[in-house]
Amino acid sequence: MEQAENNRLECAGDTECDTRASLRQGLLDEIKRLRRFSNRGLWALSLFLFVSTLAWREFSFLPRPEKIVAALGAPPSSKIIGMVLILYTFSAIILSLSRMMAGIRHKSSFCHVGYLSVFYLFYYFAEALADNYWAVFGAGLTILCMESYRIWTFCNENIGKKVEQLAFLDRTGRLPPEDPLSE
Amino acid sequence: MFDKIAGRALVPVGIVVTGFLVVCFVLLYAAIKNVVIHDSVGHANNLAGIVLKSTRYAMLKSDRDLNSTIIRNISEQEGVEHVRIFSKKGIVAFSSKPGEVNRQVDTKAEGCIVCHEKQEPMTTLGNMQKARTFKNSLGKEVLAITAPIYNEPECANAACHVHPASQKVLGILDIGLSQEATLSSLSSIKMQMVLFSLLTLILTTAGVIALIKLSVLVPMQKLQEYTERSEHNSNLKHPANLPYELDKIAKSYYFIRNKLHEIEKKS
Numbered sequence: 524m525e526q527a528e529n530n531r532l533e534c535a536g537d538t539e540c541d542t543r544a545s546l547r548q549g550l551l552d553e554i555k556r557l558r559r560f561s562n563r564g565l566w567a568l569s570l571f572l573f574v575s576t577l578a579w580r581e582f583s584f585l586p587r588p589e590k591i592v593a594a595l596g597a598p599p600s601s602k603i604i605g606m607v608l609i610l611y612t613f614s615a616i617i618l619s620l621s622r623m624m625a626g627i628r629h630k631s632s633f634c635h636v637g638y639l640s641v642f643y644l645f646y647y648f649a650e651a652l653a654d655n656y657w658a659v660f661g662a663g664l665t666i667l668c669m670e671s672y673r674i675w676t677f678c679n680e681n682i683g684k685k686v687e688q689l690a691f692l693d694r695t696g697r698l699p700p701e702d703p704l705s706e
Numbered sequence: 707m708f709d710k711i712a713g714r715a716l717v718p719v720g721i722v723v724t725g726f727l728v729v730c731f732v733l734l735y736a737a738i739k740n741v742v743i744h745d746s747v748g749h750a751n752n753l754a755g756i757v758l759k760s761t762r763y764a765m766l767k768s769d770r771d772l773n774s775t776i777i778r779n780i781s782e783q784e785g786v787e788h789v790r791i792f793s794k795k796g797i798v799a800f801s802s803k804p805g806e807v808n809r810q811v812d813t814k815a816e817g818c819i820v821c822h823e824k825q826e827p828m829t830t831l832g833n834m835q836k837a838r839t840f841k842n843s844l845g846k847e848v849l850a851i852t853a854p855i856y857n858e859p860e861c862a863n864a865a866c867h868v869h870p871a872s873q874k875v876l877g878i879l880d881i882g883l884s885q886e887a888t889l890s891s892l893s894s895i896k897m898q899m900v901l902f903s904l905l906t907l908i909l910t911t912a913g914v915i916a917l918i919k920l921s922v923l924v925p926m927q928k929l930q931e932y933t934e935r936s937e938h939n940s941n942l943k944h945p946a947n948l949p950y951e952l953d954k955i956a957k958s959y960y961f962i963r964n965k966l967h968e969i970e971k972k973s
Contacts, residue, residue: 609730609733616726620722654736654740655732655736657728658729658733661725661728661729661732662729664725665721
């Protein structure tokens with residue numbers, strides 16, 4: 524009789540067992556997705572370091588800047604590129620900080636790698652890469668470190684919440700009510 | 707480190723301030739270097755123009771000795787690495803190094819390729835196009851200016867030797883100037899900017915750390931110690947002089963502890 528009572532408490536019917544199992548699996552899948560997502564920033568940083576290595580070698584696999592200039596016309600001056608770089612760095616940092624404060628899940632890391640690669644290329648075509656390499660590298664490292672940190676703290680926080688929900692589910696057989704303060 | 711407020715508050719601030727400062731420093735230095743080099747090339751072009759004007763009379767009178775003396779005197783000036791005058795055919799007519807005279811120069815050589823790249827040589831050059839930098843045999847950085855000697859009516863009509871009026875360029879002046887002073891100035895500017903950036907970084911980071919520690923971390927520490935001590939002594943009074951929000955938390959905690967203590971006493 525005691526065992527039957529326990530069984531009732533643990534799982535009243537196959538339907539409830541299935542519901543609990545599916546909720547549990549859903550939470551575990553979400554935790555897995557968050558763990559994978561938390562590494563996104565590091566992958567983007569690795570890709571940026573790879574592009575920076577190519578830029579350090581002056582993009583030896585690309586045609587010489589003179590040929591590109593002859594085909595496409597003169598690139599913007601290094602002064603203009605520098606001003607745009609400062610504007611971009613400032614905007615990207617502000618955006619990252621505001622997303623951090625709002626706790627938004629935003630997959631923005633790889634687009635920054637694209638933007639920074641374009642800056643490297645513009646400097647290469649303007650034949651000013653040697654003088655301005657460290658500016659682009661510093662900007663990229665700052666922005667991508669911020670993005671990695673933002674994504675990592677977002678994922679850690681949400682993994683913690685999911686683990687708590689999982690514990691609650693195991694204890695009570697249902698999900699906890701949503702916290703109105705967390706919205 | 708990221709479990710504590712100190713880690714979460716200070717690490718992003720440190721990354722952002724350092725990174726942005728580094729970017730601004732590098733771009734500013736690159737811009738200043740560009741301006742300094744442009745000025746340096748401008749002055750070098752002026753100097754080339756002065757040399758051409760100095761030798762003009764001697765060339766008009768076809769006085770080779772006078773021309774050689776002028777070239778030699780100019781090359782003895784501190785900061786001048788070499789002075790050469792080529793004829794239109796690329797033969798060295800005058801040089802600060804006597805051994806170079808009558809030598810033929812290849813049109814594909816560094817100073818010559820700018821004009822002779824295409825089949826039809828260029829006859830006019832911008833200031834920056836006339837300039838090139840290289841390291842000489844002593845390892846010194848040299849800025850060389852290649853200035854065309856243009857044909858003028860006095861030259862075409864001179865009695866010494868005939869240059870047809872259709873010939874636009876009579877020869878080339880090649881003057882090399884030491885870049886030691888310019889590089890030394892750039893190095894000095896760089897060191898001053900590095901020092902300024904470091905001071906700004908230290909001041910900003912120290913300021914932010916000090917403010918956060920004073921306003922947030924120390925009061926949080928007081929509150930934490932109060933909650934830990936009041937577990938063993940429920941009569942402990944909450945700390946005074948906390949910021950408004952933490953003071954509210956401390957007072958609420960004190961109230962709850964007192965209520966709990968009363969309930970425990972009654973039961």
